[in-house]
Amino acid sequence: MAAITLDKVEVAFNGKTVLDRLTTELPPTGVTALIGPNGAGKSVTLRVIDGLVAPNSGSVRISGQRPPRRAFVFQRPVLVRASAAANVELALTPLRITRAERKARARAALDRLGLSARADHPATLLSGGEQQRLALARAWAIEPDLVLLDEPTANLDPAATELAEGLVDEISRRGAKVVLVSHNLGQVVRLADDVVVLSRGRAVEHGPTRAVLTSPRSAEAQAYIKGELPWTFFAAAS
Amino acid sequence: MLDTFNETIFRLATLDRDVVSIAALSLRVSLAAVGVGLLLGVPLGALVAVARFPGRGAVVALLNAFMGLPPVVVGLFVYLLLSRSGPLGAAGLLFTPSAMIVAQTALATPLIAALTRQIVADAEANLGPQLRSLGLSAVRRSAVVIYDVRFSLVTVALAAFGRLVSEIGAVLVVGGNIDGYTRTMTTAISLETQKGDLSLALALGLVLIALVVAINAAALGLRGYAARAYGSA
Amino acid sequence: MDILRRGVLTFGLIAALGFGPQLVLAEPASIIVASTTSTEQSGLFKHILPLFKDKTGIEVKVVALGTGQALDVARRGDADVVLVHDRPAEEKFLAEGFAKARHDVMYNDFVLIGPKDDPAGVKGLDVLEAFRKLAAAEAPFVSRGDRSGTHNAELRLWKNADVDLAAVRGEWYRDVGQGMGPALNTASASNAYLLADRGTWLSSKNRGDLTILVEGDKRLFNQYGVMLVNPEKHPTVKVKEGQAFVDWLISKDGQDAIAAYKIGGEQLFFPNAAN
Numbered sequence: 001m002a003a004i005t006l007d008k009v010e011v012a013f014n015g016k017t018v019l020d021r022l023t024t025e026l027p028p029t030g031v032t033a034l035i036g037p038n039g040a041g042k043s044v045t046l047r048v049i050d051g052l053v054a055p056n057s058g059s060v061r062i063s064g065q066r067p068p069r070r071a072f073v074f075q076r077p078v079l080v081r082a083s084a085a086a087n088v089e090l091a092l093t094p095l096r097i098t099r100a101e102r103k104a105r106a107r108a109a110l111d112r113l114g115l116s117a118r119a120d121h122p123a124t125l126l127s128g129g130e131q132q133r134l135a136l137a138r139a140w141a142i143e144p145d146l147v148l149l150d151e152p153t154a155n156l157d158p159a160a161t162e163l164a165e166g167l168v169d170e171i172s173r174r175g176a177k178v179v180l181v182s183h184n185l186g187q188v189v190r191l192a193d194d195v196v197v198l199s200r201g202r203a204v205e206h207g208p209t210r211a212v213l214t215s216p217r218s219a220e221a222q223a224y225i226k227g228e229l230p231w232t233f234f235a236a237a238s
Numbered sequence: 239m240l241d242t243f244n245e246t247i248f249r250l251a252t253l254d255r256d257v258v259s260i261a262a263l264s265l266r267v268s269l270a271a272v273g274v275g276l277l278l279g280v281p282l283g284a285l286v287a288v289a290r291f292p293g294r295g296a297v298v299a300l301l302n303a304f305m306g307l308p309p310v311v312v313g314l315f316v317y318l319l320l321s322r323s324g325p326l327g328a329a330g331l332l333f334t335p336s337a338m339i340v341a342q343t344a345l346a347t348p349l350i351a352a353l354t355r356q357i358v359a360d361a362e363a364n365l366g367p368q369l370r371s372l373g374l375s376a377v378r379r380s381a382v383v384i385y386d387v388r389f390s391l392v393t394v395a396l397a398a399f400g401r402l403v404s405e406i407g408a409v410l411v412v413g414g415n416i417d418g419y420t421r422t423m424t425t426a427i428s429l430e431t432q433k434g435d436l437s438l439a440l441a442l443g444l445v446l447i448a449l450v451v452a453i454n455a456a457a458l459g460l461r462g463y464a465a466r467a468y469g470s471a
Numbered sequence: 472m473d474i475l476r477r478g479v480l481t482f483g484l485i486a487a488l489g490f491g492p493q494l495v496l497a498e499p500a501s502i503i504v505a506s507t508t509s510t511e512q513s514g515l516f517k518h519i520l521p522l523f524k525d526k527t528g529i530e531v532k533v534v535a536l537g538t539g540q541a542l543d544v545a546r547r548g549d550a551d552v553v554l555v556h557d558r559p560a561e562e563k564f565l566a567e568g569f570a571k572a573r574h575d576v577m578y579n580d581f582v583l584i585g586p587k588d589d590p591a592g593v594k595g596l597d598v599l600e601a602f603r604k605l606a607a608a609e610a611p612f613v614s615r616g617d618r619s620g621t622h623n624a625e626l627r628l629w630k631n632a633d634v635d636l637a638a639v640r641g642e643w644y645r646d647v648g649q650g651m652g653p654a655l656n657t658a659s660a661s662n663a664y665l666l667a668d669r670g671t672w673l674s675s676k677n678r679g680d681l682t683i684l685v686e687g688d689k690r691l692f693n694q695y696g697v698m699l700v701n702p703e704k705h706p707t708v709k710v711k712e713g714q715a716f717v718d719w720l721i722s723k724d725g726q727d728a729i730a731a732y733k734i735g736g737e738q739l740f741f742p743n744a745a746n
């Protein structure tokens with residue numbers, strides 16, 4: 001549970017505007033997908049929500065019963081040179097739980113992502129897909145209130161993608177808010193409840209997934225979705 | 239010349255008392271200096287890599303410059319500090335192994351700090367966002383980053399040790415090259431060469447070369463191990 | 472926190488490995504003697520110091536420098552005793568109050584060394600005459616150039632020979648700025664003339680084609696003196712141990728020990744303490 005309100009958020013790097021008075025409100029539950037062409041500001045929006053990037057102006061508010069426990073899965077998994085299990089356990093250290101509990105939860109998370117056999121393996125030596133699954137396992141283990149996913153299945157094969165999507169679905173159903181950046185519109189259809197279309201640092205459209213993908217109103221959204229999906233897919237999907 | 243060579247081999251083969259005690263002192267002094275240098279230099283380098291504060295650029299430039307300071311200049315400063323007439327004279331450290339450790343620590347610390355800064359800055363650029371996102375405290379984040387680069391830091395320690403053990407300027411000035419007390423491999427080699435007694439100089443020279451080769455081999459081996467165990471060092 | 476603790480522990484262990492022995496080994500009573508490269512490099516100290524230690528239990532640590540530097544080290548309070556060989560510089564040291572008393576200990580002599588074929592033709596000459604001839608011929612000459620006793624003795628000889636070194640010095644006069652050993656090595660490598668103390672010359676194993684050309688001249692007399700640094704100037708001076716060393720050097724035991732030091736049957740230093 002975490003309602004996210006972005007109000008006229010502006011971010012500029014070296015004088016170049018990345019987010020241009022971005023204003024949007026994300027519902028406290030469910031999966032919200034951020035879509036849009038490269039350079040639209042999707043990843044930066046995730047970072048702003050996570051607090052990793054401070055806006056030059058505007059405000060970010062996240063409401064919930066307590067400060068939300070966040071989990072961020074980056075485009076390229078970021079892992080420490082230690083075992084897979086140690087990487088998950090490290091993510092659990094800010095939680096006030098015992099060492100034994102940390103170990104147990106890490107094992108469960110690895111198990112959930114089919115990585116049990118790799119628990120003691122150096123994380124940085126895992127394959128690209130395994131590393132991505134490990135990053136997801138880490139996010140899952142935290143039992144977060146807010147999950148930020150930046151193209152989490154970009155490195156995964158279909159089977160692993162299915163596993164990962166099931167996980168995102170589960171996290172969402174446990175009550176966490178999920179914000180997903182993805183170029184895979186099929187995935188967006190499968191996972192997202194609502195969609196925000198970003199273009200040149202602005203939110204040009206926000207609505208229920210199906211509505212936005214099938215009948216986008218703004219010119220930018222139309223152009224993006226046309227480019228991404230052949231219309232026959234729409235025919236089949238709708 | 240052949241006599242010198244034979245005598246050298248004899249000294250090495252029989253573990254000549256002079257060779258052993260001089261080599262042991264060199265190791266002792268340089269090891270201690272590397273240890274203290276790590277205790278000071280790693281946190282300092284990590285801090286400069288991660289923290290943002292006014293004058294940070296100047297500190298970085300200074301560390302990099304100090305990295306290449308001639309040992310004899312560092313020795314001179316430490317000499318003036320430790321001299322009975324100097325500010326730290328009361329400690330009575332001049333012309334003792336401790337003074338040599340102090341001088342070599344002064345050499346090692348900027349070297350270690352500067353190299354650590356670079357390594358930690360790279361690792362922090364990679365890990366930082368994820369670690370901050372996980373909500374880890376600054377202290378724990380630093381610890382994780384330092385742990386992540388542990389193999390590189392061991393390489394740094396080896397490099398620092400190699401520089402210290404083969405350095406003569408600082409140990410000569412503050413140690414005084416006292417026979418059986420502050421005579422290290424390098425000062426002994428210099429002295430014996432001056433005296434024209436080449437066999438002891440050569441024996442120590444060979445020990446020193448072997449040591450430096452061993453250090454480099456260790457660094458190389460470590461890099462290989464780290465690459466095999468964790469993908470990269 | 473495990474990681475942090477382990478890291479600090481590792482670094483600490485490395486430091487302890489180095490520092491450890493220092494803290495554990497209780498050091499015996501010891502003094503620092505600032506002396507000259509000639510006494511150290513001739514091997515005299517290696518011969519006499521163990522005898523002194525056996526008798527008194529006091530360890531003598533010798534820092535070997537040029538006479539000028541040795542006196543400066545003592546002026547800063549970094550030595551307890553000085554044993555040097557430059558009478559005028561020693562008198563100055565006394566006059567400044569850095570020592571209360573000076574004692575003659577021993578002497579040896581300087582010798583003029585040069586190539587066996589002696590291109591400048593100075594062999595057997597009076598030493599001042601030899602120096603004049605060297606300057607006139609601009610024969611390659613190696614000078615210590617380090618304010619040592621030997622260097623100062625050399626400068627006095629030029630002066631007494633009425634050679635204005637500043638005016639005539641050129642490429643032939645090589646100022647190496649180092650101890651007796653390196654100066655000898657340089658001279659040997661370049662077949663040059665130089666003034667050396669007999670002790671270092673005798674103990675040198677790298678004489679090349681050099682040989683003694685002038686010796687025995689009374690102006691080549693090289694007197695060594697010993698002084699305890701004045702504790703009123705530097706209260707950290709170890710008076711008791713330092714005085715014990717001075718007393719021993721000028722005692723019969725010490726004088727006999729000095730006389731007994733020989734290389735190849737040749738005596739290097741001649742004790743002449745006044746008692």
